[in-house]
Amino acid sequence: MRQPAEYYQRDRTLHPPAYTPGYKTSVARSPRQALISLENTASEITGPRFGHGDIDPGDNDLISNYARPGESPIGERIILHGRVLDENARPLPRTLVEIWQANAGGRYRHRKDTYLAPIDPNFGGCGRTLTDENGYFFFRTVKPGAYPWRNMVNNWRPAHIHVSVFGAAFVQRLITQCYFEGDPLIPICPIVQTIPDPQAIEQLVAKLDLNATIPLDSIAYKFDIVLRGRRSTLFENRLEGN
Amino acid sequence: MPQTLNYLRETASQTAGPYVHIGLAPGAAGFDIYRQELGWDIAGRNAEGERIRVEGLVIDGTGSPVKDVLIEIWQANAQGHYAHPEGGGPVEDGFRGWGRVITDFDTGQWGFETVKPGSVPGRNGSVQAPHLNLWIVARGINVGLNTRLYFDDESDANAADPVLNLIEWQNRRPTLIAKRGLQDGKPVYRFDIHLQGEHETVFFDV
Numbered sequence: 001m002r003q004p005a006e007y008y009q010r011d012r013t014l015h016p017p018a019y020t021p022g023y024k025t026s027v028a029r030s031p032r033q034a035l036i037s038l039e040n041t042a043s044e045i046t047g048p049r050f051g052h053g054d055i056d057p058g059d060n061d062l063i064s065n066y067a068r069p070g071e072s073p074i075g076e077r078i079i080l081h082g083r084v085l086d087e088n089a090r091p092l093p094r095t096l097v098e099i100w101q102a103n104a105g106g107r108y109r110h111r112k113d114t115y116l117a118p119i120d121p122n123f124g125g126c127g128r129t130l131t132d133e134n135g136y137f138f139f140r141t142v143k144p145g146a147y148p149w150r151n152m153v154n155n156w157r158p159a160h161i162h163v164s165v166f167g168a169a170f171v172q173r174l175i176t177q178c179y180f181e182g183d184p185l186i187p188i189c190p191i192v193q194t195i196p197d198p199q200a201i202e203q204l205v206a207k208l209d210l211n212a213t214i215p216l217d218s219i220a221y222k223f224d225i226v227l228r229g230r231r232s233t234l235f236e237n238r239l240e241g242n
Numbered sequence: 243m244p245q246t247l248n249y250l251r252e253t254a255s256q257t258a259g260p261y262v263h264i265g266l267a268p269g270a271a272g273f274d275i276y277r278q279e280l281g282w283d284i285a286g287r288n289a290e291g292e293r294i295r296v297e298g299l300v301i302d303g304t305g306s307p308v309k310d311v312l313i314e315i316w317q318a319n320a321q322g323h324y325a326h327p328e329g330g331g332p333v334e335d336g337f338r339g340w341g342r343v344i345t346d347f348d349t350g351q352w353g354f355e356t357v358k359p360g361s362v363p364g365r366n367g368s369v370q371a372p373h374l375n376l377w378i379v380a381r382g383i384n385v386g387l388n389t390r391l392y393f394d395d396e397s398d399a400n401a402a403d404p405v406l407n408l409i410e411w412q413n414r415r416p417t418l419i420a421k422r423g424l425q426d427g428k429p430v431y432r433f434d435i436h437l438q439g440e441h442e443t444v445f446f447d448v
Contacts, residue, residue, distance in 0.1 A: 098266060109271065
């Protein structure tokens with residue numbers, strides 16, 4: 001049987017290591033043994049696929065997807081948009097992108113969040129979409145607020161949106177966080193600083209995008225996501241990945 | 243001047259954090275927003291093969307259950323085919339092979355129902371024993387952890403499995419093998435995942 005074309009090995013020097021004691025929860029939740037490296041098989045190069053039957057058209061609009069009729073959430077109206085690409089700079093079409101976030105005051109609509117900033121009755125805080133044929137996606141939402149968390153006594157998360165992406169293979173699966181250009185909390189956040197590589201941190205910072213801003217309506221931020229790339233198999237005609 | 247390699251770099255991972263449910267399982271966070279949440283039906287109604295339940299705990303380095311974890315499952319059908327163009331063959335209508343489960347917030351228990359997968363081709367003509375691919379994210383986990391669940395009633399296939407045999411330490415291999423039992427007359431596999439410590443589960447760099 002033909003060997004599947006493999007995904008590039010993950011560069012673990014740009015990702016956070018498991019054990020990052022500045023982020024306290026990682027101490028008891030990080031494996032101490034080395035990961036066992038696997039060469040790709042069918043189990044790794046395949047992954048779930050989603051279609052328009054799985055989600056609804058308005059799922060990517062957090063300004064309206066939980067708002068009462070005629071109302072909208074309080075906060076800075078933004079568009080978060082970008083492309084999902086692989087390391088070969090090829091777009092990943094029809095892939096599922098899911099986001100979740102706090103409201104403008106830094107409060108999550110979650111039964112476990114007890115921060116004293118109030119819930120916004122018109123804001124749920126989650127959205128999802130499929131990329132188009134060019135790997136493009138967009139969300140409408142409000143810019144989340146910073147919030148405090150119990151790590152050290154006075155730690156505050158920068159404004160961030162959690163992002164979950166699938167790609168075409170289970171080995172491309174990624175969850176990350178999108179930060180916002182110019183936020184002074186970014187360099188002092190223990191979770192951001194789990195990432196050892198300053199360039200890799202910079203890649204998580206969405207840039208103000210005036211070109212995509214809708215005048216008198218919403219400001220825009222651009223956030224491109226890069227998933228693992230795939231090797232070409234020489235001398236073979238492939239339907240996918242080439 | 244040498245040519246530069248113009249590859250992009252993968253986006254760095256960050257922890258899913260404590261409120262992962264808002265995005266990926268909003269019902270559990272305490273509110274309904276989507277017409278349907280994704281990932282609750284792994285195999286679908288038409289899937290052939292033995293119906294099984296899988297359940298367990300994720301346990302941290304202090305021996306405490308992790309109560310805010312989210313696990314994704316990726317598996318082949320009973321014929322060993324994944325629901326993917328390169329998955330080896332056709333699958334039944336409605337078989338997605340992917341699922342998503344969260345823990346009970348009070349106990350940390352998780353569980354899901356599916357069909358037992360078949361064997362899947364390995365590299366260089368080898369055959370992999372039936373297995374589920376798992377991906378674990380939670381607060382405190384910086385990069386999602388990949389592992390595999392094998393079945394203890396497949397001892398011959400497990401003994402020949404190329405991935406299990408890649409694990410140099412024989413006494414670590416049982417951390418990947420779920421134990422079969424019966425619950426209300428139905429087959430259930432128990433699979434506890436130890437993030438750290440004496441019984442630490444094997445995790446893979448896939």
